[in-house]
Amino acid sequence: MEEQECLQKKDSELVRLTLENEEYFFCIMKKYEGPLLKYINRITNIHPEDAQDLLQETFIKAYINLNEFDLSLKFSSWIYRIAHNQVIDNFRKFKNQPEKINSEINEKVLEKIKTDLNIEKTIDQKILKKKLNHLINQLDIKYKEVIVLKYLENKTYDEISDIIKKPVNTVGTLIKRAKEKLNHLIKQNKIYE
């Protein structure tokens, strides 16, 4: 399967083609391996090998349940949901693993979080950027996940609702609480100048 050929096709078409010929699943993997691996890494603290295992399980589950996908949903929401379920199923396994800090929060994401969280301007930018991952990692998984989906994965409330299978209003409440908790952690960690 040529990479170019994969990228030209729509998700729904790839699903249809995969159901006819499993070779096309390569295209789905090619398209979603990066985003899903990032997502898994962002909401868990697991080692890269474990993240790869989770990704593999996610893809196999997606293939088995491919007929469940219908066009009323975005394919990305559907496959993220499977990854979300895999993470939740394996949550106990990696709960006690040491925290892994990654510095993937760029200026744009940082600015968005700052505006949304009403973080005061006096805050130390460099320290905030450095510590934000660490603080997000301290959040409970249900809060961490919505923060990751909203700010790092740029998902809408509707998409988050489809991924975590919760009503849109509940998503709103979770994000509001997550922001409150994050704000509290920022203050607690004395990031302010």
Place this chain on the structure above:
Amino acid sequence: MNKELKKTILEKIKNIQPKAKWKFILKNYLAWIFGALSLLIGAITTAVIIYIIQNNDYGLYRLAHPSPLNMVAKTLPYFWIISLIIFIIIVYYNLKHTKKGYKLELYKISIIVILASIFLGIIFYNLGLGEKIDHGFSQRLPFYRQMMRPRQMIWLETEQGLLAGKIINLKNPENFTLLDLNNQEWEVIKLENNQLPLPPNFFPNNFNLQIGLDIKAFGKKIDQNHFQAFIIRPLKPSFPGPGRPFR
């Protein structure tokens, strides 16, 4: 993800078949069907609750006890109320497991299910389903009779002037023998009492006593076997006439 891993996944899925589409469709339909069935049973349960509450003779009881709260507590159909709660939970569970069920919020589903149960329950009650089920269960299920016993025991408070049972001998319309719910025989004399605080149309004038009829009475206990009845009403609430609804 490295190429090797992609290759491994492709190798693995070669030996796996995706689940058939009909399985997902069936799962969704089953959730709807079980949800609808549970809603239907919940509505029938509501009809029985309405029937039982509607036909608790709070008016007659109030003549014996000034506060009806005691009777309300004793006669609430707990079995049916618990059943209704269980069926509402089952409806909620099934709706949540439909394809888009996760979009529905708990309070919205609860309100919809409760309102639908009440609405359908009123229809079923008016169709006589509540009465049929209560009577059917009473006749066929011993455990149900046992559960409903506290509700009947109220009519054995003869010291308070309450008595209920079956007419087994009718000497004349004013004098008969009654077998109470504890299988004790009572000689009952009907006597009107104008001193009672009753609404003008309370007495069921078109009510004929006959052998085999279940009745309830308010009056006065004379001794261990004699009872003076001021008001007599059928125990079965399907009794027509102006005396029935008394609040």
